[in-house]
Amino acid sequence: MESPERERLWWNAGSMRTQTDKITSGGKRVSCYEAVPHRCACRIILRSRISRVQSDARDGDDADRLFNSLAEPSARNYCSLIKGLVKDPTSVDYNFIDDPYLIPRTTMQYKWFSLAKESGQKAAEFFINRNPQYFQQEFAEPPIEAFLPKTSTFLIEEPCEEALQERMSRKALKAATEMYFQIVDGGGTVSQDMTDDLLDLLCFHGSKDPVQEANLLSPEEQEYEAADQAFRTYNEMQQKGLRADASTYNALIKSVKEVRDRYEERWDLVQQLLNQMRLEKIRPTLQTFNATLRSIRFCGMTGRKSCLDVLREMAHLGIEPSLATYNHIMSIFNPSNSPPSQMLYQIMDEVEGKEFTIQDQDDSRFFVDAMNMCLRMNDVELAYRLHKLQETGENWRLLGDAYIQSVYYGKFLNLICQMEGGEEMWKWYRNLVPSVYYPNVPSILNILKSLEVSNMHHKVTDLWEDIRSLQHFNKQELVEAVLEFMAREKQSPEIQLLFMPVVQNIKDNIEFYYKATAPARRATLSWSSESLSNLLVLFLRAGQLKKASEMLPLFKEYTKTPRAEAMEEYLAVCVEAKDKAKAKAGLSVAVHCGLPKIVEYAENLKSAMTEIKQSEIDAILKEELGVGAEEVKTNQ
Amino acid sequence: MAARHTFFLVSSTSQRIFSLGARLRYVRRGVHTAACLLKKDSGRKTDSSDGEVDPRLVAAAKDVASSLGGGERVESALLQQLRRHEDTTSAAKSAVTPAETSADNSSLGDLISGLRVVQGQKTNRNATRGNRSEVKNFRQEFQQTRQTQPRSEQVFRKERRSLFEGKRLGIFMQEEVNSWEPDAPTLWDEEQKAELEAQVDRPPRNGFEEMIQWTKEGKMWTFPIQNDQGLEEEAAVGFHEHVFLEDLLEGFPEKGPIRHFMELVVTGLSKNPYLTLQQKRDHVDWFKNYFQETEPILRASGSLTA
Numbered sequence: 001m002e003s004p005e006r007e008r009l010w011w012n013a014g015s016m017r018t019q020t021d022k023i024t025s026g027g028k029r030v031s032c033y034e035a036v037p038h039r040c041a042c043r044i045i046l047r048s049r050i051s052r053v054q055s056d057a058r059d060g061d062d063a064d065r066l067f068n069s070l071a072e073p074s075a076r077n078y079c080s081l082i083k084g085l086v087k088d089p090t091s092v093d094y095n096f097i098d099d100p101y102l103i104p105r106t107t108m109q110y111k112w113f114s115l116a117k118e119s120g121q122k123a124a125e126f127f128i129n130r131n132p133q134y135f136q137q138e139f140a141e142p143p144i145e146a147f148l149p150k151t152s153t154f155l156i157e158e159p160c161e162e163a164l165q166e167r168m169s170r171k172a173l174k175a176a177t178e179m180y181f182q183i184v185d186g187g188g189t190v191s192q193d194m195t196d197d198l199l200d201l202l203c204f205h206g207s208k209d210p211v212q213e214a215n216l217l218s219p220e221e222q223e224y225e226a227a228d229q230a231f232r233t234y235n236e237m238q239q240k241g242l243r244a245d246a247s248t249y250n251a252l253i254k255s256v257k258e259v260r261d262r263y264e265e266r267w268d269l270v271q272q273l274l275n276q277m278r279l280e281k282i283r284p285t286l287q288t289f290n291a292t293l294r295s296i297r298f299c300g301m302t303g304r305k306s307c308l309d310v311l312r313e314m315a316h317l318g319i320e321p322s323l324a325t326y327n328h329i330m331s332i333f334n335p336s337n338s339p340p341s342q343m344l345y346q347i348m349d350e351v352e353g354k355e356f357t358i359q360d361q362d363d364s365r366f367f368v369d370a371m372n373m374c375l376r377m378n379d380v381e382l383a384y385r386l387h388k389l390q391e392t393g394e395n396w397r398l399l400g401d402a403y404i405q406s407v408y409y410g411k412f413l414n415l416i417c418q419m420e421g422g423e424e425m426w427k428w429y430r431n432l433v434p435s436v437y438y439p440n441v442p443s444i445l446n447i448l449k450s451l452e453v454s455n456m457h458h459k460v461t462d463l464w465e466d467i468r469s470l471q472h473f474n475k476q477e478l479v480e481a482v483l484e485f486m487a488r489e490k491q492s493p494e495i496q497l498l499f500m501p502v503v504q505n506i507k508d509n510i511e512f513y514y515k516a517t518a519p520a521r522r523a524t525l526s527w528s529s530e531s532l533s534n535l536l537v538l539f540l541r542a543g544q545l546k547k548a549s550e551m552l553p554l555f556k557e558y559t560k561t562p563r564a565e566a567m568e569e570y571l572a573v574c575v576e577a578k579d580k581a582k583a584k585a586g587l588s589v590a591v592h593c594g595l596p597k598i599v600e601y602a603e604n605l606k607s608a609m610t611e612i613k614q615s616e617i618d619a620i621l622k623e624e625l626g627v628g629a630e631e632v633k634t635n636q
Numbered sequence: 637m638a639a640r641h642t643f644f645l646v647s648s649t650s651q652r653i654f655s656l657g658a659r660l661r662y663v664r665r666g667v668h669t670a671a672c673l674l675k676k677d678s679g680r681k682t683d684s685s686d687g688e689v690d691p692r693l694v695a696a697a698k699d700v701a702s703s704l705g706g707g708e709r710v711e712s713a714l715l716q717q718l719r720r721h722e723d724t725t726s727a728a729k730s731a732v733t734p735a736e737t738s739a740d741n742s743s744l745g746d747l748i749s750g751l752r753v754v755q756g757q758k759t760n761r762n763a764t765r766g767n768r769s770e771v772k773n774f775r776q777e778f779q780q781t782r783q784t785q786p787r788s789e790q791v792f793r794k795e796r797r798s799l800f801e802g803k804r805l806g807i808f809m810q811e812e813v814n815s816w817e818p819d820a821p822t823l824w825d826e827e828q829k830a831e832l833e834a835q836v837d838r839p840p841r842n843g844f845e846e847m848i849q850w851t852k853e854g855k856m857w858t859f860p861i862q863n864d865q866g867l868e869e870e871a872a873v874g875f876h877e878h879v880f881l882e883d884l885l886e887g888f889p890e891k892g893p894i895r896h897f898m899e900l901v902v903t904g905l906s907k908n909p910y911l912t913l914q915q916k917r918d919h920v921d922w923f924k925n926y927f928q929e930t931e932p933i934l935r936a937s938g939s940l941t942a
Contacts, residue, residue: 085842094842114839141910142866146853168823200823245819247828274807283816284808306805313805317813346799358836397836 293328355393409437422454
């Protein structure tokens with residue numbers, strides 16, 4: 001018999017997916033806190049493009065198997081369940097599954113929407129903490145602290161050390177400093193440890209430290225780029241005989257490049273510091289060696305010789321290198337102005353299959369720098385190995401923030417476009433876009449190139465859909481490249497017909513932008529002679545002579561010159577279709593734009609189409625040339 | 637465009653043939669297109685009488701052809717290829733410029749068919765020296781990674797160990813380092829660790845991870861469900877302390893309505909599973925307090941006698 005006060009969130013197994021009738025464990029109650037949305041069961045059916053997004057439809061099969069195994073007590077391990085789930089490239093991030101309208105389509109949207117979600121949660125917390133009097137009723141027994149407002153008042157009010165401790169443990173820095181001053185002004189003393197802790201907190205979070213203590217730790221100053229001052233303080237400490245700790249030394253080693261200029265001097269200083277550590281019997285940590293390697297990056301060839309020595313020192317002391325270590329080593333052996341070395345192969349051999357956790361702030365640079373190296377070396381196999389490493393275990397967390405991730409995937413896709421054939425590239429493209437990567441314009445240009453090389457022109461419809469959803473449809477360079485891609489070679493009739501929706505869409509887009517009133521908007525997308533010629537040709541090849549002839553006035557209107565081949569193709573099609581009016585229109589455009597082979601065209605037309613008389617041709621010539629002459633006259 | 641190259645295959649005779657056979661598909665098409673591309677002399681046959689192929693190779697080629705099942709065509713193609721190699725080697729040996737000879741056709745054909753460059757063949761080292769510059773140019777022009785990879789794998793399999801083998805920095809000794817006490821983690825270290833964790837903290841990728849997070853935050857039951865979750869202190873209190881509450885009645889009068897009332901209260905409390913022991917005691921204490929405060933009124937109304 002359940003007590004109503006004992007309500008909490010029940011794992012609504014029914015909400016996970018539709019085939020939950022087999023579930024035996026867990027009830028089906030929905031608590032008052034959370035109507036678990038049927039996010040996992042909802043299918044997002046919009047346009048054909050988005051219908052690929054079937055949230056958890058893939059997961060459904062896995063989870064079904066996993067749920068059945070839940071009945072056995074041995075399998076109730078969440079972590080092993082999760083490791084069995086394979087990432088679904090056709091679905092979006094779990095954050096955005098609720099609302100299909102809010103599925104991000106570009107990098108900016110991704111950032112906005114994730115931040116929006118977080119900020120909504122923060123706003124709710126803020127509201128609850130601001131008005132705690134309305135949120136006092138406890139629905140659950142025992143109460144869930146996470147749902148209750150956080151008390152902003154402290155328990156202990158009088159100035160004493162416990163009060164200071166309390167404020168520090170809650171990271172309330174301002175209150176802690178005030179309390180500290182209260183104690184000191186009131187004549188009390190604060191223990192050394194407490195003061196040190198307070199200093200640590202303050203310096204870490206960046207506020208100014210008004211109190212100067214004898215053994216002020218210099219890492220704090222490190223953080224705020226006062227390297228000289230830090231070294232001076234360090235020297236003072238040495239003189240006074242005070243022992244610095246490992247993080248101090250780490251910070252000092254990191255900032256060696258600021259205080260010395262020449263390579264040898266830097267390396268000497270680093271070695272001095274390390275020796276000093278040994279004398280003071282301070283145990284070096286992973287961060288020490290990472291800091292050493294980081295400084296070696298700025299030591300040129302002198303440092304390069306000793307780089308692997310440091311690594312072996314680490315191994316000798318039994319310290320497991322982290323990804324930051326390997327990152328530094330790779331960068332040391334691959335300076336940007338020299339051809340890439342083979343160090344990455346060795347590193348990959350070492351690192352393959354291992355799982356890493358974050359231990360150093362430079363860990364998250366490893367994957368993107370390594371991918372950069374693969375790109376420089378043009379080695380796609382190595383890139384695959386790197387990608388596999390990133391998928392091992394929890395290594396994906398070390399990919400870095402959204403920006404670094406986009407750089408990583410951009411370089412990866414770039415490399416695949418360059419080195420692999422179109423089919424393979426398309427597979428990877430479908431895998432990565434848009435679930436983890438939103439390509440930018442240069443990426444898409446590479447993809448187009450790769451498709452062209454592999455003669456995969458039929459993919460342009462899918463690609464154009466993606467371009468539209470990525471909001472790149474109004475980028476001049478891209479639009480021209482797509483038109484060029486379609487028009488460069490004559491394709492089979494089916495493919496030409498396939499191009500038509502894309503072509504029409506592009507034309508409509510450009511015309512739309514011409515109608516825009518604001519000049520900035522108007523300048524986004526314009527006609528150019530290439531784009532007009534390509535459109536002309538594409539309409540022709542799809543058998544739409546009428547639409548093609550509608551393009552002709554645009555040449556005159558925007559004073560663009562058609563390509564000679566385009567004009568020839570147009571005239572040939574007119575001849576075949578025996579359309580006199582269109583042929584004449586074409587000829588007049590040719591004359592107007594001053595194409596070199598006008599006479600030839602005229603002769604061909606006359607011979608091919610007997611309906612056209614010389615007089616008509618002469619009329620055209622006269623008109624156009626006359627117009628030209630008039631323009632010349634008026635300009636004079 | 638006329639690059640002069642010499643291509644050699646490492647390893648023994650029959651292996652050579654088999655590897656040739658494996659690439660036969662590409663070779664054949666490649667040879668065909670290469671020949672078409674360079675068609676100066678359309679009717680030219682490429683089997684010249686200059687190159688003599690080792691009879692053992694010929695026999696091996698026959699074996700391969702029969703095993704692959706291609707028959708005559710396979711065999712002739714293999715032999716053609718072998719003869720072409722012989723041509724180029726002999727031409728290079730004699731340092732005659734093979735500009736117009738079939739070697740040019742063949743080398744380009746091999747180029748397009750994707751045969752590998754493997755250096756270090758002893759027999760033809762003299763030949764390679766002469767052509768080394770061209771080989772380098774070729775590399776830079778085409779940059780085929782498939783060619784660099786086997787080299788790197790071979791060369792660096794032996795170097796792989798050397799990442800961790802070799803001389804050390806020599807500053808720290810393991811024994812003495814292990815004897816030093818590591819410093820206790822200061823608040824600084826903890827803050828730094830927290831900052832790093834925050835970098836790696838990502839929103840949950842699926843419903844399971846979300847549920848894990850909620851369980852950690854205390855918003856969700858832990859499974860298998862314990863009804864007493866969150867009430868662990870209560871579990872330490874035995875049921876007899878909840879049920880046998882008669883000793884709480886000690887401060888009250890022995891008879892009368894108050895006693896009667898308190899007995900009912902105590903019975904009710906003993907049946908109440910929702911209050912902690914302390915709450916029950918407080919409850920009874922409150923009554924005690926109340927009755928003490930209102931003693932004059934009770935005496936006046938007659939509920940308290942004596």
